[in-house]
Amino acid sequence: MRYTASTEVELREVHDSDLPVFFRQTNDPESLRMAAFTAKDPTDRDAFDAHWERIRAAPDVLNRTVLVDGDVVGSAAVYGEPGEREVTYWIDRSYWGRGIATAALRALLATEPERPLHARAAADNAGSLRVLEKCGFRVTGHDRGYANARGEEIDEVVLTLEA
Numbered sequence: 001m002r003y004t005a006s007t008e009v010e011l012r013e014v015h016d017s018d019l020p021v022f023f024r025q026t027n028d029p030e031s032l033r034m035a036a037f038t039a040k041d042p043t044d045r046d047a048f049d050a051h052w053e054r055i056r057a058a059p060d061v062l063n064r065t066v067l068v069d070g071d072v073v074g075s076a077a078v079y080g081e082p083g084e085r086e087v088t089y090w091i092d093r094s095y096w097g098r099g100i101a102t103a104a105l106r107a108l109l110a111t112e113p114e115r116p117l118h119a120r121a122a123a124d125n126a127g128s129l130r131v132l133e134k135c136g137f138r139v140t141g142h143d144r145g146y147a148n149a150r151g152e153e154i155d156e157v158v159l160t161l162e163a
């Protein structure tokens with residue numbers, strides 16, 4: 001079953017009660033491997049809580065919870081300095097392949113006026129690259145970076161959404 005932005009997929013502000021759900025979602029081994037550029041130790045709950053406290057208080061971070069039929073299925077955010085703002089998102093593995101990340105990113109882009117916007121993904125994160133491409137991002141660069149979830153330096157793709 002596929003979802004569209006106008007119906008089941010919604011974004012709202014992050015509630016305290018979403019955090020345990022995000023913690024579980026971001027500790028799934030397959031998701032971690034795919035995202036690659038993750039926290040040093042995703043199982044460290046104190047570090048996770050400190051991170052969320054910081055980004056929820058930061059005026060330049062737009063954090064959103066992704067809901068499908070009222071269920072918390074992930075998160076999406078825009079962060080960074082003007083001119084260098086980046087998008088990021090994470091969807092619960094049990095909901096993959098239904099168009100949810102694409103709908104969530106479209107909704108996020110509709111609430112964030114800044115352009116250009118940037119994104120980064122591991123070069124082998126085909127799902128994320130496809131989501132970005134479907135939302136209008138184009139590849140503008142290549143990089144190498146240390147991926148905590150892989151324990152090694154890997155190729156990274158930089159994408160940009162122009163006005």
Ligand SMILES: CC(C)(COP(=O)(O)OP(=O)(O)OC[C@H]1O[C@@H](n2cnc3c(N)ncnc32)[C@H](O)[C@@H]1OP(=O)(O)O)[C@@H](O)C(=O)NCCC(=O)NCCS
Pocket residue numbers: 031032034035036089090091092095096097098099100101102103120121122125126127128130131
């Ligand atoms: C990447 C992620 C957000 C995708 O979420 P999703 O809800 O499954 O995404 P969608 O269903 O909207 O779109 C996925 C697209 O990628 C495609 N895709 C998925 N896996 C793929 C693969 N291995 N090879 C090629 N295409 C793939 C799907 O077919 C779909 O494209 P289509 O609509 O043209 O068929 C999700 O897998 C995730 O949260 N992963 C872990 C965290 C992460 O990687 N975040 C991004 C960091 S840059």
